[in-house]
Amino acid sequence: MILAACSSKEPRDINSATDVCEVCNMSVSSEEHAAQIVMDNGDYTVFDDLGCLMEFMMDADASEIGGAFVKDASENKWLNIEKATYVYSEGNWTPMNYGVLAFDSKKSAENWIEKEGMGKLLSYDDLQGFEWGVHH
Template sequence: MKIKWLVCFFVVVLLLQACGNKDYKPRDLVSETDVCKVCNMSIVHEEYAGQIALSNGDYEMFDDLGCLIEYMKNLNKKDIGKTFIKDEGRENWINVETASFVYDKDIWTPMSYGVIAFESKDVAQQYIVNEGKGKLLSYADLDTFEWGVHH
């Protein structure tokens, strides 16, 4: 009887450890069914898409970085596993919390937030130089940022 309880105890401990060490990865977009959680628009321009992997295993999808950030403001931090956004001009997903961002009122995004994401600060700064416009932002800046037409 003791062995049975001991085995059950170890199984429970292993299951609890597995729950605490989730490896959050971005999921592929499903253009036929994915809609933005905030504005309910279809995600037509996938190059601007964002997503949140929630700690419960669910995913929420967004058509614009601004929608993703607005949604995050209403979540408890413990409910967020990881957040992802598409890297400007590339197909890959990057971590929102480590990305660098560029804002300009004339940068087109699906919901007119005008903020685009880059994997590194250097690439974001190079974009500003090449385009001759834009303001460099960090993830911390997004919390208090006045989102153009949306503030």
């Protein structure tokens, strides 16, 4: 499930009034947890939670994906999912309760863990083997 890291595809803004998650069909109302895939043909597929995006990618044809992005948990910016650093904790609130947050750097993720007093660092590779069922 390797994506084109040098892809020229860019994420689009989320429209919380009309965007619906491709996997769970919930509205994408918590934009700070949004994720999206840009297909090679220019179509966009949006998700309300990183876990929904990862579940979608398990069955997707990787050759059709131009890029995949997730919102940074500490800043309002899009991150390439392959380059982000992740923090998992049962205590992390996300729309579908997967508990995985994205950060632009390992240092940002470590700072968040220190501030919150909880969490486990994960890389994009770690997400491949992560158990993506709804977490409690």
